[in-house]
Amino acid sequence: MRDMKKTKMVFTAAVLVAILAGCIALDATLPSYHIAITVIKKATVYALVAVSMNLLNGFTGLFSLGQAGFMLLGAYAYGVLTIPVAKRESVYQYFDGGAIHFSLPEIFAGFLGDTVGKTVGMLAALLVGGLLAALMAYLIGLPVLRLKSDYLAIATLGFAEILKAFFQWNKLGPITNGSNLLKSYPYFEHATPYVLIAGVLIAVILLLINSTYGRAFKAIRDDEVAAEAMGINLAKHKRMAFVISSFFAGVGGGMMAMYSGTIAAAPFKSALTYEILLIVVIGGIGSITGSVIASFLYIVSSEWLLRGLDSGTFLGINAPSIFKNGFRMAVFSVIIMVIVLFFRKGIMGDRELPDLLDKRPKKAKKEAAK
Amino acid sequence: MSNNVLRVDHATMQFGGVVAVDDLSLEINKGEIVALIGPNGAGKTTAFNVITGVYQPTNGAVWFNDEKIVENHPQGKMKKQYKGQCEGMYKETIAPTPDKITKLGMARTFQNIRLWKSQTVFDNVLIAKHCRTTSNVFSATFRGNRKEEARQREEVEELLKIVGLDDVKNELATSLPYGKQRRLEIARALAAEPTLLLLDEPAAGMNPQETEELTAFIGEIREKFNLTIFLIEHHMNLVMDISDRIYVLDFGKLIAHGTPAEIQKNQRVIDAYLGVAEDA
Helix, strand or coil, rough: HHHHEEEEEEEHHHHHHHHHHHHHHHHHHCCCHHHHHHHEEEEHHHHHHHHHHCCCCCCCCCCCCCCCEEEEHHHHHHHHCCCCCCCCCCCCHHHHHCCCCCHHHHHHHHHCHHHHHHHHHHHHHHHHHHHHHHHHHHHHHHHHHHCCCHHHHHHHHHHHHHHHHHHCCCHHHHHCCCCCEEEECCCCCCCCHHHHHHHHHHHHHHHHCCCHHHHHHHHHHCCCCHHHHCCCCHHHHHHHHHHHHHHHHHHHHHHHHHHCCCCCCCCCCCCHHHHHHHHHHHHHHCCHHHHEEEEEEEEHHHHHCCCCCHEECCEEECCCCCCCCCCHHHHHHHHHHHHHHCCCCCCCCCCHHHHCCCCCCHHHHHHEEE | CCCCEEEEEEEEEEEECEEEEEEEEEEECCEEEEECCCCCCCHHHHHHHHCCCCCCCCEEEECCCEEEEEEEEECCHHHHHCCCCCCCCCCCCEECCHHHHHCCEEECCCCCCCCCCEEEEEHHHHHHHHHHHHCCCHHCCCCCCCCHHHHHHHHHHHHHHHHHCCCCCCEEECCCCCCHHHHHHHHHHHCCCCCCCECCCCCCCCCCCCCCHHHHHHHHHHHHHEEEEEEECCHHHHHHHHHHHHEEEEECCCEECCHHHHHHHHHHHHHHHHHHCCCC
């Protein structure tokens, strides 16, 4: 028993170190615009948001579809707080240079030195984005969390759409730049910082899930009536899960802004939430490892492996008449259907990385019979 | 200080035109085992739900350890119907959610087993300890509560040993045989550290031997945890064996109460519920 635990820990640590080492090696050898680097960046961002959604939908049993809205908040907070003062004039060209005349990376660079200060400022902006999303979640959670299942999904989806429209409102232009792009802000070029930030945050979520509060969340998911009868305050715990999940979605939104280089409200539409939901379902509802693996599979195949389906040549077959724009999504839909049909519980079910070492139940039974 | 742990005063629970519980008053003293019996649909479970805060009564109050925990008076349309009946007796509206009542020291089990299905036996009991944790979500996440967590785990181990489930603690709750699931529900309720335990048909679906074991078990835990027990049950052997007093409900109304011997002789109870043995 003890030994198994130890082996599992070593195994997990080895996998994590291997991933990090691989990432650093790729960063050192490939240019930062290489497709592999782009894919890693995007996939880690998606992984973080998917895990945050899994915390809410998979572990607490609250079917919420507001993730895109909270990402939007995080992304805008990051952009607004990090655009260098000198560049604000050109970014906010229609709004007289905007209303905000400071930039967190520059402020921190003032007393921490250039490189360190800039990084700290960027991280602080990410944190502010997360906190802003959490605050918003707290406020809308008061009325919205009284709703159950589908109704909660509809309400949160509506909230995200309203937020998107609100951020494009011209009157808010001095801050959000209206429907124009926010750009010229600093970002990490290499993939390693993304992997590190997302890794640390996912680890925090894992710690939460395995704490007494995480267990309470799972109790609410399994049976609300029993949870309440056993002294778990439903309103408080649901709101807690909602706020925490939104915090990580907000940070994820900020990272999305970093990786894409420009921010507009338009990409944060409900389709983004569905993509994340798809990742959660493919990976397995209730499995952190599953969400991470699924987001890498999803991004790698949609951004890279299946690209050829859209551009004429795929697997060496040159057939421009079939492989043209849109065909990739058709193939992708078929793959997703196959996964949903044959892996009902997703890739991982509710298992995590160390559980992969466990023997399959059937085998274990046979051994017990001997 | 009176001696009673629980006192229900004129509790009425009305759903539209149906009066599920009608002017129910009862008292349970410290250390007693009291049973609530009656035919199906008499309002027993509804009475439990009123006491534990699942439903807000239409009228009446509930006292727990001399503290008023639930109170309500007819409102809106109901006012007219209740004109004259204990008018003005209850002025406040106190309607705590069930979790608050549990924290005060009242825990319950359910008629149809409601265990947390995806959790192991151990975790089912451990989660019930959550309402007694003092650490906030930050210190719990970053493991600032190691001591408390370790203590709780130890308490759960011990509890599982007492109820005889320690050999199956790592199995899924739903994989247990039926009788053990019932036992686990009681263990889970005990983990919330109650002084009053409410059991809703703990022997439902059990065979005579299992029922006998359960009877002994209920007596045992009362001694060990210094409990007061209030239970709903249809197995008359169990009820007559362990109850100090019995309340009988029929169509929401209290029709009798007394010691088991008195209840067995009560003509109204025999007519409404117990009936006459066929071979007598």
